[in-house]
Amino acid sequence: MIKKIFLLGNxxxxxxxxxxxxxxVKVISSNYPGTTIGISKGYLVAGQERLEVVDxxxxxxxxxxxxxxxxxxxxxKEQSKNEIAVISIIDATNLERxxxxxxxxxxxxxPVIVCLNMCxxxxxxxxxxxxxxxxxxLKVPVISxxxxxxxxIKLLIERIKEAKAGSRRKVAHQERWQEIGTIVExxxxxxxxxxxxxxxxxxxxxxxxxxxxxxxxxVYASFKIVRFLGEFLINKIFDPLFxxxxxPVLERLSVILGKWGFLHHVLIGDMIGGKIDFKQSLGLLTTxxxxxxxxxxxxxxxxxxxLGILEDVGFLPRLAMLLDNIxxxxxxxxxxxxxxxxxxxxxxxxxxxxxVLESRRERFIASTLISIGVPCVPLQAMIFGLLxxxxxxxxxxxxxxxxxxxxxxxxxxxxxxxxxxxxxxxEIPPYRLPAISAVAQKLFLRVKGFLIEAVPVVxxxxxxxxxxxxxxxxxxxxxxxSPVMKHLFGLPKExxxxxxxxxxxxxxxxxxxxPLGLTAKQLFxxxxxxxxxxxxxxxxxxxxxELGLKDLLKAxxxxxxxxxxxxxxxxxxxxx
Amino acid sequence: xxxxxxxxxxxxxxxxxxxxEGGAALQRRLLSMGIYHGKEVAKLSNFALxxxxxxxxxxxxxxxxxxxxxxxxxxxx
Numbered sequence: 001m002i003k004k005i006f007l008l009g010n011x012x013x014x015x016x017x018x019x020x021x022x023x024x025v026k027v028i029s030s031n032y033p034g035t036t037i038g039i040s041k042g043y044l045v046a047g048q049e050r051l052e053v054v055d056x057x058x059x060x061x062x063x064x065x066x067x068x069x070x071x072x073x074x075x076x077k078e079q080s081k082n083e084i085a086v087i088s089i090i091d092a093t094n095l096e097r098x099x100x101x102x103x104x105x106x107x108x109x110x111p112v113i114v115c116l117n118m119c120x121x122x123x124x125x126x127x128x129x130x131x132x133x134x135x136x137x138l139k140v141p142v143i144s145x146x147x148x149x150x151x152x153i154k155l156l157i158e159r160i161k162e163a164k165a166g167s168r169r170k171v172a173h174q175e176r177w178q179e180i181g182t183i184v185e186x187x188x189x190x191x192x193x194x195x196x197x198x199x200x201x202x203x204x205x206x207x208x209x210x211x212x213x214x215x216x217x218x219v220y221a222s223f224k225i226v227r228f229l230g231e232f233l234i235n236k237i238f239d240p241l242f243x244x245x246x247x248p249v250l251e252r253l254s255v256i257l258g259k260w261g262f263l264h265h266v267l268i269g270d271m272i273g274g275k276i277d278f279k280q281s282l283g284l285l286t287t288x289x290x291x292x293x294x295x296x297x298x299x300x301x302x303x304x305x306x307l308g309i310l311e312d313v314g315f316l317p318r319l320a321m322l323l324d325n326i327x328x329x330x331x332x333x334x335x336x337x338x339x340x341x342x343x344x345x346x347x348x349x350x351x352x353x354x355x356v357l358e359s360r361r362e363r364f365i366a367s368t369l370i371s372i373g374v375p376c377v378p379l380q381a382m383i384f385g386l387l388x389x390x391x392x393x394x395x396x397x398x399x400x401x402x403x404x405x406x407x408x409x410x411x412x413x414x415x416x417x418x419x420x421x422x423x424x425x426x427e428i429p430p431y432r433l434p435a436i437s438a439v440a441q442k443l444f445l446r447v448k449g450f451l452i453e454a455v456p457v458v459x460x461x462x463x464x465x466x467x468x469x470x471x472x473x474x475x476x477x478x479x480x481x482s483p484v485m486k487h488l489f490g491l492p493k494e495x496x497x498x499x500x501x502x503x504x505x506x507x508x509x510x511x512x513x514x515p516l517g518l519t520a521k522q523l524f525x526x527x528x529x530x531x532x533x534x535x536x537x538x539x540x541x542x543x544x545x546e547l548g549l550k551d552l553l554k555a556x557x558x559x560x561x562x563x564x565x566x567x568x569x570x571x572x573x574x575x576x
Numbered sequence: 577x578x579x580x581x582x583x584x585x586x587x588x589x590x591x592x593x594x595x596x597e598g599g600a601a602l603q604r605r606l607l608s609m610g611i612y613h614g615k616e617v618a619k620l621s622n623f624a625l626x627x628x629x630x631x632x633x634x635x636x637x638x639x640x641x642x643x644x645x646x647x648x649x650x651x652x653x
Contacts, residue, residue, distance in 0.1 A: 061608030096634040097610045173607050174614070206630045206637065208623050321639045325627035333641060334628065423641030424628050425605065 002085045004052045005044065005160060008072060008105065009089030010098050011058030012429050014117045016040070017147040017438070018089055019055035022157065028442050030311035031432050032338065033058060038352075039071065046157055060097075062104045076110065085163035086110045087156070092122035092129055092144070093430070095188055099180045106140060106166035113163040114142040115156055120149065121432070126191035134187045139166045148435050202431050205318045215322050218315060226302045230381065233298030242278060242294050250276050250285060265470050266463070280515045282469065287511060288462040291382075292455060296507045297447070299381035303345055304446040305439070312434030312442075316341065317426055324424045330410025331365045331417065332357070333424040343370040345377050346450070347539040351546055360547075361419040365410065367543055368555040371535040372562060373406045375506075378454070382510035383527050390520035398528050401570070405532070405562065453538065454505070461501055461508040468497070488564065490571040492516055495526050502530045503537055525570045533563040578652050582619060582629050582645040590618045591650035598647045606648075610634055617650070 005022075007015045011033030020027055023042025029035055040055040056072040063073070076086070088105055090098040095116075105112050116131055135142040141162045145152030171179070195203075204210040250268060254276065257264040268276060269283025276283075278290035310316060316338050324334030336357060343350025347370055354366045375383070375398075387394045414421070468474050474497065478485075482493035489495075494516055502509035513526055535543075544552045585591055593615050596603050606612065610633050620630040620637065629645035631638055640648070 061604070063604055063608070094635045097636050100608060100610070173604075174612060177607075177610070177612060177615075202637075203620075206639075207621050208627070211621075317639075321623070321628050321630070324639075324641065325623060325625040328626065328641075334639075423644040424639060425609075425641060425644060426639050427609065428630065428637040428639055 001083065002051065002111070002161065002163070003083045004054065004079070004085075006076060006079075006084060006086045007053065007055045007089060008076070008086055008101070009058060009117075010060055010091065010101060011427065013058065013089050013091040013098065014147050015055055015058060015089050018087070018115060018117060018145070018153070018156075019053065021147050021150055021153045023053050026441055026445055027055065028445060029438065030308075030316075030442075031314040031429050031434075032311065032317045033427055033429070035311075039075065044157065046160070051160075059101065061101060062108065081109055081111065081165065084111065085160055086112050087115050087160070087163075088112050089115045089117050092116045092118050093125050093127055095127075095129060096180055096184045099183060100176060102138070103168065103176055103180065106138065107168045107170045109165045111163040111165050112138075112140045113156070113160060114138065114140060115152075116142060116144045117147055119144045119152070120146045121430075125430075126193045128189040128191065130187045130189075134183070137183050137187070140164060148438065198431050198433075205431075206321065206428060211318060211322055215315075215319055218310070219319075222306045222310060226299070226306050227384070229302035229305070230299040230384075233301065234294060234385075238294040238298055242290055247276060247278075253285075262470070266466055269466060270469075279511065282462060282466050282512075282515075284459060284463055284466070288459050288508075291462075291507050291511045292451075292458050295385050295511075296378040296381045296454075297451075299384075300345075300377050300450050301443065301447055303377045305443050307341065307345060308439045308442045308446075309434055312432065312439060314429045314431045317428050320424075320426060321428065328421065328424075329414065330369070330406070331414030331421045332362055332410070333421060335424060335426055336362065336366045339366055340370060340374060343374040343376070344380075345446070347371055347374060347376055347535050348542050350374065351539065351542050354546070358422045359419065361417055362421055364547060364551050364555070365413050365417070367547060367551075368413065368558060369406055369410060371539055371543065371555060372409065372532055372559050373402045375402065375531040376536075379506035379510065379527075379531060382507050383531075386510060386514065387520070387523055387527055390523065394520055394524045397524055398531065401528050401566065402531060405566070409558070409562065454507075458505050458508055461504045464504075465497065465501065465508075465512060484564075488571065489525055489529065489567040491522055491526055492518070495522075498526065499529060499533060502533065503540075506530060506536060521574055524574075525567060528570060529563055529567050532566055533559060579649055580652065582617075582631065582640070582648040582650060583622070583642065585619045585650055585652065587619050587621050589652060590616060591652040592616050593648060594651040595649040596647060597649065598644070602644070602647070609638060610636065611638070611648070 007019055009015050016027045016029035016035060019040060022044045025042035027040050042053050044051045044053050056075060059072045086105055088102045102114060116129060131142045131144050141159045143152055143156045143159060145156055205214055254268050267283050267285045269281030269286050272280050276286055278286055281287050320334035320337050323337050327334055327336050339350045339353035342353050350370045351367045354363045357363050357366060383395060383398060478493040478496055481496035485491045485493050485495050498509045498512040501512055509530055510527060513523060579594055593613055596606060618632040620632055622629050626642040628639040628641055
């Protein structure tokens with residue numbers, strides 16, 4: 001009796017898409033190996049039954065190599081074989097490599113059903129597979145599907161019950177590959193076609209020079225698009241909404257509340273020149289929603305849209321390959337660029353994604369560099385919004401400082417930490433045209449995730465500051481840190497409140513710098529410090545969970561030292 | 577017949593793997609991706625400054641770190 005269904009397959013064969021199709025649970029999928037680092041669970045309702053479905057991280061073999069791959073094998077081994085079915089998902093464009101894991105599964109005696117996924121893509125690439133013949137050879141059910149469109153999924157569900165343990169004896173590894181060769185020869189037909197434009201691009205992307213030029217162009221264009229879309233949303237949609245529709249309502253409320261008093265202070269905040277100023281009033285109904293929705297959300301949406309497209313196209317593994325030599329000097333390898341890019345959205349998924357790196361040493365280096373040198377989108381949006389008004393030069397300066405920190409800290413950590421960095425080994429997936437529905441769904445999931453996590457914290461953060469101002473408790477905190485702020489960093493003592501707030505929300509923290517009336521240089525130093533010091537509390541918690549207290553303390557020490565040194569150098573180094 | 581490492585093999589050339597000079601873990605990892613003794617591979621490219629080497633094995637394109645590629649010995653005419 002089948003109680004649970006497991007989805008297993010090589011990395012990047014579309015397991016998560018099949019999972020979404022079976023269970024209706026929306027999960028993030030991308031075109032690179034290792035998108036799924038944890039396991040997702042959902043339920044498949046088939047007739048009267050309700051079966052648990054588990055999506056496992058991709059692996060090439062049951063004898064695993066990295067931490068993420070370990071997860072799949074060890075979970076499967078805990079199960080009792082007659083209560084589960086394993087759907088072995090195969091990328092139909094690459095039957096040969098995918099069959100290895102399937103044969104292992106059958107040899108181990110798991111009840112298997114094979115899902116030949118990406119059939120439409122196989123057809124485009126001139127690959128024809130005889131599913132019936134393969135079923136005869138493997139002696140387990142084989143179903144062709146195209147999970148992105150949903151073709152074949154119904155048949156797959158109907159036949160899950162037929163999953164059965166095949167009858168294969170265990171063979172030596174090499175013998176298994178020879179057998180695979182024979183199977184592939186009898187079920188696969190390749191039609192020779194002329195090179196398509198896509199294949200020409202694929203070829204170019206793995207040549208050193210052409211690849212580099214393409215990557216520079218793509219990264220530059222992505223950056224421009226994120227900025228353009230972000231600005232567009234702010235200037236054309238969110239700002240007008242706030243100023244023309246929302247502000248009059250609040251002004252009315254302000255009058256009702258009598259323009260004064262505790263409640264007015266908490267909800268509306270200070271009136272700046274007799275009016276509500278969304279950036280400076282610091283009220284729960286004014287500054288809090290404005291920062292989140294009109295300054296940060298537009299950039300979150302545009303960043304994740306562009307990242308989602310790049311992920312699905314298959315650009316990231318190519319970027320990883322190009323950067324491997326540089327990252328090697330920092331004790332990492334090329335694949336570390338993927339957690340880093342995710343970290344630019346938010347440090348939390350970035351640090352989680354370091355699980356795809358093999359060694360603990362690498363994970364420590366990558367996580368530390370992400371928390372120190374990768375500003376998240378909310379912080380970047382605020383930096384653009386604020387510092388950008390003075391000059392783009394200073395904005396570039398923040399990035400330049402962070403990039404140098406990356407190199408310096410990376411090289412130092414690589415020298416100091418014991419151990420060596422493992423080698424890069426990555427399958428480069430083909431370029432794929434992203435499905436609009438998939439990109440939209442991923443964008444929706446990420447924006448929703450951001451709103452759920454950020455909004456309550458932003459509200460609380462603004463409330464805390466608001467109360468501190470109301471009860472005049474600021475002086476107490478600011479006086480303690482006044483010497484460091486003034487003498488080392490050249491900042492007014494009130495800036496410490498912003499740095500502390502940075503522990504909760506980076507965007508609110510930058511927002512708090514606005515009323516201080518800083519010079520361009522001071523703002524530059526303060527925002528750079530905000531980027532370097534404490535990642536927000538969510539990042540802290542994830543760091544603790546993933547790498548333990550000892551590593552967290554080490555990273556924190558590095559972070560504080562770096563912040564002090566950089567702040568001081570910038571203060572005394574820039575003549576202005 | 578010449579035996580050289582994947583790093584030394586010219587881009588665009590095909591060759592047969594004759595040895596993998598690494599530990600059991602590396603051998604197993606490569607094996608599960610379809611890179612093993614006797615397999616024919618085509619080298620696609622080579623990145624500067626000890627960057628990765630890309631090869632085509634069957635229908636997959638795989639990028640291997642410089643050090644790893646140096647441990648894979650191939651036979652070529």
